[in-house]
Amino acid sequence: MSKCSKYCECVKHTRCVKRGICDPCEQIKHPDKFVKHCKGCVCDQLRRLQTQTEVDVFLSGGQVLEDVVFVSFNRNTCCAFFSDPTTEPGSTLIVDCQDIQAIRIEAD
Structure with a gap:
């Protein structure tokens, strides 16, 4: 014990x-x-978001990452990984989920 x-x-x-x-x-x-570690609505949504989903990411500083593809979410570090196949093919965007104010899931 x-x-x-x-x-x-x-x-x-x-x-x-x-x-x-x-x-x-x-x-x-x-x-x-890890729920208490990565706080916020967006972090909760990223835990459940299907990989390869196209989204727009609205960052807390006002910048928008348009038409990026969700790759994965690391529950230990709160890092969300996205790719940008149009603007920067082969690159990876890594964003702290707690710095994201909103995500828009692209309609099929």
């Missing part, structure tokens, strides 16, 4: 907190472990 950490990885988190310990045989990767 070990003390519960801030991000308890026990199956029954409420029971774990009440007892103040984690039973190692019950530990699994907690699905919400």
